[in-house]
Amino acid sequence: MTTGYRPLVFAHRGGADALPEHTLGAYLRALEEGAxxxxxDVRLTRDGHLVCVHDRGLKRTSNGKGLVSRRTLAELERLDFGSWHPGYPADEELPDLSRLLTLERLLEAVLGCGRPVKLLIETKxxxxxxxxVERRLIKLLRRYGLADPKPDDPVQVTVMSFAALALRRIRAKTPAIPTVYLLELLPPGVGKGKLPFGSRIAGPGVELVRNRPGLLPAMRAAGHRTYVWTVNEPADLELVLRNRVDGVISDRPKFVLDHLARLSS
Structure with a gap:
């Protein structure tokens, strides 16, 4: 690894490999480990609350059924979002590892942790x-003083989406917030370094990076930063480090941090 180069390390869904994804306990552990x-990811409930849930449906990550969008916050808070995960400790009552996490609770935790944190929020x-979805997000960020970031603010928010129009809405209302255009496939022109609606950060999946070896160099040549997801395996980590990506998004943030520490020692 080039001397002086060190990418940012982001805990994907809080570090979903070790602990139940999108739970406060997972996020706090990732911060303790040095991410x-x-x-x-955020979705809107039926009564207008932003909650941290990846899937449209509840079945995979909770003991509930149906769609997140059709439930109220009160209904969702009665569900167990943690015990399905193999990393959930048996026979212990751990609300931070089983309770639904709202974006508001996550913001409060990040603002209160006493250290700089970069928060990537994906609108689904x-x-x-x-x-x-974006209107509610902007309103919440304004309430917490995060919509007009200053360089020395300890908490810095970046908004991500696969939907270009979602990023356009963010740029129109909160132009100071950086945006990441997430990529699973390559739309026309993007492979040559073009990103839509003022985005300056490309967010390709690691499989796309593997299949399109010219993508990261093209983004860098166009002056764009790159955050790659979801980098969990040694070979993929070595690939993105060779390409000097700006951010590594991983279910295994401690694995990434330990690897970077060995390279710098």
Whole structure:
């Protein structure tokens, strides 16, 4: 690894390999282990609350059924979001590892942790609520003083999405917030370094990086930063480090941090 180069390390869904994803306990552990930042997905409940849940449905990560968008916050808070995961400690009552996490609770935890944190927030689309997802997000960020970031602010928010229109809405209302255009496939022109609606950060999946070896160099040549997800395996980590990515998003942030520490020793 080039001397002086060290990418940011983000805990994907809080570090979903070790502990139940999108739980407060997972995020706090990632911060304790030294992650530079956290990544979360947000969806709107039926009564307008932003909650940290990846899937449209509840079945995979809770003991509930149906769609997140059709439940109220009170209904979702009665569900168990942790005991399905193999990393959940048996026979212990651990609300931080089983309780639904709202974005508001995550913001409060990050602001209160006493150290710099970079928070990546992905708005999930398509959504039955459309642009309301971004409107609610902007309103919440403004309430916590995070919508107009200054360079020395300890908590820095970046908004990500696969939906270019979602990023356009963020740029229109909060132009100071950086945006990441997430990529699983390559839309026309993007492979040559073009990103939509003022985005300056590309967010390709690691499989796309493997299949398109010219993508990261093209982004760097165009002046864009790159955050790659979800980098969990040694070979993939070595690949993105060779390409000098700016951010590594991983379910295994401690694995990434330990690897970087060995390289710098």
């Amino acid at each position: 530079d930042g956290l990544e979360c 689309h398509p959504s039955v609520y459309g642009a309301e």
